[in-house]
Amino acid sequence: MGALEEAHLAAAACGCDDDDDEDLVVLGDGGGEEEAGDAMEAAVRELLVGLGEDDRREGLRRTPKRVAKAFRDGTRGYKQKVKDIVQGALFPEVGVDKRTGSAGGTGGQVVVRDIDLFSYCESCLLPFSIQCHVGYVPSGGRVVGLSKLSRVADVFAKRFQSPQRLANEVCSALHASIQPAGVAVSLQCWHIPLPENLKCKSSQGLIRTSHSSRSGVFEGENSSFWNDFVALLKLRGIGMEMDSHSAVLPWCPLRPNEVPLCNGHGKRMTTNGAISPKSGSSPSNMVSAVSSMLLSLGEDPLRKELLDSPQRYVQWLMRFRACSLDVKLNGFTLNGASVYERPDVGATDHRAIRSELHLPFCAQCEHHLLPFYGVVHIGYYGSGDGEAIDRSHFQALVHFYGCKLQVQERMTRQIAEAVYSVSHRGAIVVVEANHICMISRGIEKIRSSTATIAVLGHFLTDSSAKASFLQNIIDTADLEE
Structure with missing residues (x-):
């Protein structure tokens, strides 16, 4: 050398070792999942050929298997149920007399901060990272095991998602399953940008957005519980404000660059070097391959949020042809x-x-x-x-x-x-x-x-x-x- x-x-x-895939969680009982895995591997080979690569060369030989496993593990939330996680995790907690304050099972707020998650963006099928914060106010003298809050959040993160829907689904599921006085969920999400929009430092150029959802006693402009939740996040330096650029740029950099208006319509942005996805059609065989991958994962490629996602994913891949x-x-x-x-x-x-x-x-x-x-x-x-x-x-x-x-x-x-x-x-x-x-x-x-x-x-x-x-x-x- x-x-x-x-x-x-x-x-x-x-x-990216060849042997690290044994750590992945494989769900299911054989048969059908193995067939779905084979279908996904065939689809990935189609993508590699479309990129002008030789899927038999060293480095790509096991890529179809690795990609299929990664997608299956990253979307395992479709096969998980919240009730199976929360069941048996509610515990009695007496707390203090309501007349002298609120604590424990009698109304004190509980917040779990800095839950690191990842999900797949439903617009482009690429992963994005999440920092999740969950708060709830117990009722009926019952509290839930703290780890269950993060596990419930992970169930919905392990699906194709948008940040706001993820916050709403976690909030609704927790409210329905543990029946508290209220639930608050805050998310900070980071999406990979297009290569040409990366800034000097590796952490810059990422599209960051903040979203929240709340129920019960957290609702309302003057909710003291919501104010306490925000204050407890600030103790960790966590702000609820949305980044200035995330308010005007689309969350997914591969979506058309439109800004929604109040009447529900949109207008095309004139960019100044920010996000400007390249337009153009993608090879139909590659788009079909991605659609078959979605079917193998149990998703519906005709769901309106996913209609153009296979094409966007292929457009992303073609940047690395x-x-x-x-x-x-x-x-x-x-x-x-x-x-x-x-x-x-x-x-x-x-x-x-x-x-x-x-x-x-x-x-x-x-x-x-x-x-x-x-x-x-x-x-x-x-x-x-x-x-x-x-x-x-x-x-x-x-x-x-x-x-x-x-x-x-x-x-x-x-x-x-x-x-x-x-x-x-x-x-x-x-x-x-x-x-x-x-x-x-x-x-x-x-x-x-x-x-x-x-x-x-x-x-x-x-x-x-x-x-x-x-x-x-x-x-x-x-x-x-």
């Missing part, structure tokens, strides 16, 4: 220079080190057909004439390697090799990414992130040069917020 053999490639599997790597790109080309030659050991001039940091990207994980996104940091030794490569060229390079079915480790290496083919003295690339496949599926590690690094040339032999570059990333992180 040479130089890259000594490069540090951290978090080698990015949560296979293309040849043997092209010239803004001056970068993988020429005949060897990237594995070890440079001469000796003093190097750190003043010649150039860097371009916090270059945003969005790629598609080839193991699960789910997006991963974040930032790329590039360091290299400039030429003797002091000319620096323009940032736009590096952004184009990152986009070129990111906009295809990928794995983070390979993308890191490819970018490093391309940079080194231009700057023969040394190149270092760090990629920081959030993987949607880490928040969905059985693993559900909501706040995890993955970092990879590839080191070539003088950065291999000069540890101080590498340390200087890494420190530069740390020093500029706050500036990019």
